[in-house]
Amino acid sequence: MAESDNPISRRTLLAGATLGLASWRLWAAQPAEIKVGLLVPLSGLYARPGNVMRHGAEMAIDHINAQGGVKALGGVRLGLSVIDCGDTTEKAKNAAQRMVAQQTDLVAAIGAYLSSFTLAVTEVTERASLPLLTLSYADSITDRGFKYVFQTSATAQAQAEQALPEIMKLAQAATGKRPQTVAIITDNTGASIASVKPMRERLLAANGLKLVVDETFTPPLADATSLVQKVRSARPDLLFFLPTVISDAKLVLEKMNEFGLGQGRIPTVSFGIAIAEPDMLQTVAPEFLQGVLTCVANWGFKGHEALIAEFKSRYKEPWMTQNAISTYGDMWVIKNALEAAGKADRASVATALRTMNGGPSKYYPGGEVRFDAKGRRVGAGMTVVQWQSGIPVTVMPPQLAMAQPVWPKK
Amino acid sequence: MGRRRDARLGLKQGNAVTALVEGIFQALVAGLLIGAIYGIMCVGLGLIFGVMRVINFAQGDFMMLGMYAAFYCFTAFGVGAVFGTTWGPFVSILAAGPILALVGYVVHRLLISRVSGTRTASLEGEGHHAQLVLTLGIALVLQNGGLMAFGSVLASIRTPLSSSAWELGPFLDMSVFVNKARGIDALMAVAIMAGLALLISRSRLGKQLRAAADNSVAATYMGIDVDRAHRIAFALGTGITAIAGGLLATNYPFHPFVGVDYVIVMYAGVVLGGMGSIVGAFWGGMTIGLVQQMSTLILPTQLQNAAIFVVFLLIVFFRPQGFFGRNVERT
Numbered sequence: 001m002a003e004s005d006n007p008i009s010r011r012t013l014l015a016g017a018t019l020g021l022a023s024w025r026l027w028a029a030q031p032a033e034i035k036v037g038l039l040v041p042l043s044g045l046y047a048r049p050g051n052v053m054r055h056g057a058e059m060a061i062d063h064i065n066a067q068g069g070v071k072a073l074g075g076v077r078l079g080l081s082v083i084d085c086g087d088t089t090e091k092a093k094n095a096a097q098r099m100v101a102q103q104t105d106l107v108a109a110i111g112a113y114l115s116s117f118t119l120a121v122t123e124v125t126e127r128a129s130l131p132l133l134t135l136s137y138a139d140s141i142t143d144r145g146f147k148y149v150f151q152t153s154a155t156a157q158a159q160a161e162q163a164l165p166e167i168m169k170l171a172q173a174a175t176g177k178r179p180q181t182v183a184i185i186t187d188n189t190g191a192s193i194a195s196v197k198p199m200r201e202r203l204l205a206a207n208g209l210k211l212v213v214d215e216t217f218t219p220p221l222a223d224a225t226s227l228v229q230k231v232r233s234a235r236p237d238l239l240f241f242l243p244t245v246i247s248d249a250k251l252v253l254e255k256m257n258e259f260g261l262g263q264g265r266i267p268t269v270s271f272g273i274a275i276a277e278p279d280m281l282q283t284v285a286p287e288f289l290q291g292v293l294t295c296v297a298n299w300g301f302k303g304h305e306a307l308i309a310e311f312k313s314r315y316k317e318p319w320m321t322q323n324a325i326s327t328y329g330d331m332w333v334i335k336n337a338l339e340a341a342g343k344a345d346r347a348s349v350a351t352a353l354r355t356m357n358g359g360p361s362k363y364y365p366g367g368e369v370r371f372d373a374k375g376r377r378v379g380a381g382m383t384v385v386q387w388q389s390g391i392p393v394t395v396m397p398p399q400l401a402m403a404q405p406v407w408p409k410k
Numbered sequence: 411m412g413r414r415r416d417a418r419l420g421l422k423q424g425n426a427v428t429a430l431v432e433g434i435f436q437a438l439v440a441g442l443l444i445g446a447i448y449g450i451m452c453v454g455l456g457l458i459f460g461v462m463r464v465i466n467f468a469q470g471d472f473m474m475l476g477m478y479a480a481f482y483c484f485t486a487f488g489v490g491a492v493f494g495t496t497w498g499p500f501v502s503i504l505a506a507g508p509i510l511a512l513v514g515y516v517v518h519r520l521l522i523s524r525v526s527g528t529r530t531a532s533l534e535g536e537g538h539h540a541q542l543v544l545t546l547g548i549a550l551v552l553q554n555g556g557l558m559a560f561g562s563v564l565a566s567i568r569t570p571l572s573s574s575a576w577e578l579g580p581f582l583d584m585s586v587f588v589n590k591a592r593g594i595d596a597l598m599a600v601a602i603m604a605g606l607a608l609l610i611s612r613s614r615l616g617k618q619l620r621a622a623a624d625n626s627v628a629a630t631y632m633g634i635d636v637d638r639a640h641r642i643a644f645a646l647g648t649g650i651t652a653i654a655g656g657l658l659a660t661n662y663p664f665h666p667f668v669g670v671d672y673v674i675v676m677y678a679g680v681v682l683g684g685m686g687s688i689v690g691a692f693w694g695g696m697t698i699g700l701v702q703q704m705s706t707l708i709l710p711t712q713l714q715n716a717a718i719f720v721v722f723l724l725i726v727f728f729r730p731q732g733f734f735g736r737n738v739e740r741t
Contacts, residue, residue: 042562043553043554043557043667044667045665045667047557047562047665047667048562048563048564048665050562051562087667188712215710215711216710216711216712217711217712217714218711218712218714218715220671222444222662222702223440223444223661223702223703225436225437225439225440225589225703226433226436226437226440226703226706226707226711226714227706227711229432229433229436229437230433233429233432233433246564246663247564247662247663247664250566250663251661251662254572254573254661255573257573257574258573258574258575258587258589259575259587262573279563279564279663282563282564282565282566282663283564283566283568283663285568285570285573288573
């Protein structure tokens with residue numbers, strides 16, 4: 001009778017102590033913060049997009065931590081380790097080497113903006129068995145048999161395959177006839193070359209387009225006269241323009257206008273983000289951009305109005321580019337991999353990424369949050385963005401569009 | 411009118427010869443215009459490297475500062491508001507020259523003078539090793555300081571002239587465009603070059619600079635303050651390169667690391683023109699502009715910068731003293 005009056009029995013006390021000790025040991029085994037690396041250019045020619053990627057990563061980490069961190073690890077917070085990869089492939093590779101040597105507590109990383117940088121960086125991260133998520137496009141990034149690189153964007157080839165038929169349909173609907181001839185002006189960076197290669201080999205012919213000008217340049221250009229003069233002489237129905245440096249985009253668009261070819265006289269379709277970066281408005285008059293289309297792996301799209309509004313207000317950015325939203329999404333993918341792994345080590349995170357089945361993607365256009373054997377996101381789609389009244393808006397695919405596409409014609 | 415419009419829009423696809431000739435003229439014009447800007451860019455370095463024998467790897471970064479000085483004169487200090495978007499950029503560019511000349515004067519007084527001029531006697535390799543390290547250090551400080559001060563957002567001196575052109579023709583179904591901003595840039599570059607040539611050849615200051623450059627010891631014996639002459643040359647060189655940067659910026663958006671792309675062009679131009687020759691440096695820069703643009707007529711565009719260095723090597727091989735250099739001053 002006396003025993004039953006005592007609210008804490010000896011067994012209860014022992015069980016409680018054991019549980020407490022076990023919890024403490026579990027807590028002690030987890031780091032105070034789980035570090036994710038962000039290896040992006042923060043100096044040199046590409047510092048601006050690198051900074052925008054940083055903003056996307058920071059915002060994701062704040063949201064993840066505000067929602068309780070990594071719950072499978074007792075609510076451990078995510079932390080960001082930012083590393084500047086500079087503006088050349090050599091600097092990017094050196095930065096990656098420093099990162100894996102000095103920051104052994106990283107469980108995963110995101111990088112490195114330009115495909116050429118990502119190709120160099122992943123040579124290092126692969127040897128260090130560090131999982132790396134990338135928004136870079138080049139097919140070769142995931143064509144080398146690497147096990148620790150995960151491409152969340154559609155590859156350049158996949159984007160070209162998806163985009164060309166849609167562009168042709170749009171042109172035909174607006175003008176009543178399909179374009180017959182095309183000029184290509186591209187820089188020689190990894191993503192641009194990867195986009196153009198399947199076009200030259202088969203996609204142009206498959207879409208009934210004849211290539212009349214094919215020019216490749218090394219960025220940055222000093223002057224665009226010779227390139228645009230060739231377009232002027234050939235007078236194609238379409239121009240495919242693939243820059244990765246904003247100054248090149250400005251020089252070509254202004255030269256097109258100077259030669260009387262701009263503002264829709266030769267409809268211009270770009271591939272990649274450079275031509276839709278906010279910096280374009282600092283350098284080019286909005287009327288030269290009106291109607292220019294670009295095919296991008298990701299962009300702020302329908303359903304993300306609140307996220308876009310927060311990003312704009314927090315970082316004083318005019319819109320949310322691929323660099324921001326893809327990096328934001330990548331951070332959530334890493335968080336989900338940590339939840340699935342239940343351990344804060346890179347091997348477990350890599351295994352979790354390989355076996356992940358996260359259902360339809362929320363922060364990327366189309367497809368699922370699942371990776372195939374090469375490390376490519378399954379069913380990855382793309383967006384087509386168009387400059388309309390001084391803002392690049394998502395116009396395709398229809399289910400993600402925030403405005404109707406308008407074919408530039410004069 | 412119809413013919414004029416057809417020529418403007420290039421509607422003569424059938425005539426390959428016309429298109430080729432038009433392409434040649436267009437490349438020639440583009441080469442001359444960009445070459446004039448490269449020319450005074452090289453003249454700025456020519457004063458410092460060619461005359462003072464100071465290896466200055468920060469010259470591209472002084473050019474970058476010149477671009478930002480012109481940009482802020484135009485946008486923040488009211489020049490744009492007073493002179494408008496057509497002439498305001500050029501007034502701002504001219505204002506950037508003296509500002510950067512002052513910066514150059516101070517940098518020389520505080521830093522460069524310690525590894526150049528009369529002090530090189532006590533330094534290894536005539537002070538060149540120390541100059542290399544010092545100017546590389548200044549370049550790094552300017553680049554990263556620029557990133558902190560100006561940010562990574564591209565800046566641009568925007569003028570409607572950068573996207574409009576004077577049309578020459580049509581003649582024989584051809585027309586050639588001369589970009590208005592680049593055209594004015596080129597005229598300013600030539601005027602500055604002519605003014606500098608007069609200053610160097612006719613003025614008392616010019617004589618002092620030439621004497622200090624030719625033989626600094628003898629110049630000292632003649633009562634010339636060689637250190638002061640070098641300081642003035644450094645300031646002039648920095649100011650002229652700043653103006654060149656401003657002229658470039660009317661068409662070319664820039665960022666704190668833009669100088670890296672142009673410092674090699676400057677050195678190549680100075681060596682091509684001939685060490686010690688200011689006029690030679692201008693023609694060296696002009697040659698680079700012409701080769702860069704004309705090479706695209708026969709070579710893939712991505713090789714246009716490689717073409718510059720092929721021509722550079724050929725000239726160094728066949729005429730090692732450069733266009734205007736003396737035989738004793740071999741490149």
